[in-house]
Amino acid sequence: MEKRRLYMDYSATTPVKKEVLDEMMPYFTENFGNASSFHTFGREAKTALDKARGQVANLINAKPNEIYFTAGGTESDNWAIEGVAFAHRSKGNHIITSKIEHHGVLHICEYLEKHHGFEVTYLDVDAEGRVKLDELEKAIKDTTILISIMFANNEIGTIQPIKEIGEIAKKHNVLFHTDAVQAAGNVPIDVKELNVDLMSMSSHKIYGPKGIGALYIKTGTKLHSFVHGGAQERRRRAGTENMPSIVGYGKAAELAKTNMDEHIERLTSLRTKLIDGILEKIPYTRVNGSLEDRLPGNVNFSFEFIEGEGILLMLDMLGIAASSGSACTSGSLDPSHVLMAIGLPHEIAHGSLRLSIGDFTTEDDIDYIIEKLPAVIERLRMMSPLYDAVIKQK
Known part of the structure; x- marks a missing residue:
């Protein structure tokens, strides 16, 4: 009998x-x-090319000439931050971001600090992974040139108060970039309402091809070019356009826009069923991130007394593809920087599991997870001396 294959890693x-x-x-x-x-x-x-640019622009209510195609979300993040940094150096050298950003943001900020003398403030977040608006405003200096806060977190799914952040940035005449790789196409976005100057997006998060993304650059935003050579992308990002992928991205954006309401309603329903089912069946479990302001398809659990690597291996043996908040796949034994930033103890952050739901996930898939996951957690806990000590104490 062929082993069941169940994909629960749509955020990847x-x-x-x-x-x-x-x-x-x-x-x-x-x-x-x-x-x-x-x-x-x-x-x-x-x-x-023009048609696809219009389709992507329509997804976020931008103008077509404000959309610039890139090789993906990481390039868009790098271009937005480095491009602003170099273009506005005469004004200042201070950038504000958060401790839970994707590494596409964190690493370019670290590069600018180390090699170009920029100063970066990494904001703390609350227990749900949300930036504190009063601390953000307090961090702004005369030398601040950019605020970069992600729209929604890729690990715990928390959606940030983007409109309020945009208002603070506008009030202080600071540019605002948001990494919307997880959000664009999964939740409604209107850049005109959000006071966003730059927004990173990616195709392969919304059922398009890999290796293609976009950077929204609001009209009038001063930004250094990222790739030099030809006149493509209005001389801002040279190189012959990847036409098959661009066309695919345009179609994916069109479908995402058309199906948005149904997509959100369906995934939110499945997400709620999964969370309720797991919390009911598995003790010593917590949901990470906000339950209200959350990506519709994101679920992130922490299971006490065990580590995420073991959960992933056992789920994979059952044909279930998921991911962990633990950074084991990158060769590091450190737990997720996101989970540590929201205040989880080291040992609990290690036992995390992200299950992300998509358009091809069914009710039966959710039932299968709720059926199989409790036994996986119980088996791993039975091998844990920490769990054994708790049981004996009780």
């Missing part, structure tokens, strides 16, 4: 939807023109 990546792949296929073969060429083949590619 999503499969390409059939409608997206169908849209992409002609641009590998008959519609292979270079969008910078003046002949018919080039003009056809340019038309497709």
Whole structure:
């Protein structure tokens, strides 16, 4: 009997939807023109490029000429932060971010500190992973040129008060960048209402191809170019456009916009069922992140007395693909920087599990997780001296 295969890691990546792949296929073969060429083949590619730019812009209520295609979310993060830093150096050298950002943000900030003399403030967050607005405002100096706070956290799913952060940034005449890789296409976004100057996005989080993303740059925002060479992307990001992926991203963005309400309602319902089922069946368990302001498909648990690596291995043996807040896959024994930042003790942060739900997740899948996970946790706990001590004490 074939082992069941159940994917519960949509926050890591999503499969390409059939409608997206169908849209992409002609641009590998008959519609292979270079969008910078003046002949018919080039003009056809340019038309497709403009269409995709409009589709991505429509997803966040931006203008098409405010969308710049990149190789993905990490490049968009790097470009936004480095581009502002170098373009506004005459004004100041201070950047504000948070301790729970994706490494695409944290590492470029560390690079600017170490190699270019910039000063970076890393804000604490509350127990649900939310930036404290009063501390953010207090951190602003005369030399502050950029605030970079992620829209929604990739590990614990907490959505930040983006509109309020944007208002603070605007009040102090500071640019505001948000990493919306997990959010764009999964929750409604209107950049005009949010006072956002720069926003990072990615295709493969919303059922598009990998290796393609976008940076929203509000009209009038001063930013250094990131890749130098040709005149592509209005001379800001040189290089021949990845047309099949751009077309795919455009279609994925269009589908996400069209299906947004249904997507949120369905995933939120499945998420609630999963959380309620696990909390009922497994003692010494906590949900990490906000239950109200949360990505619809994100669930993050911490199970006391055990480590996340063991959970992942045993789930994989059952055919269940998930991820852990523990950074074991990166070769580090340290627990997640996000879970540590929200105040979890080291030993509890180690026992974390992220289950992320997507458009192809079914009620039956959720039932299967609720059925199988308790036995996995119990088996691992029976091997834990910490758990043994608790049981004996009781």
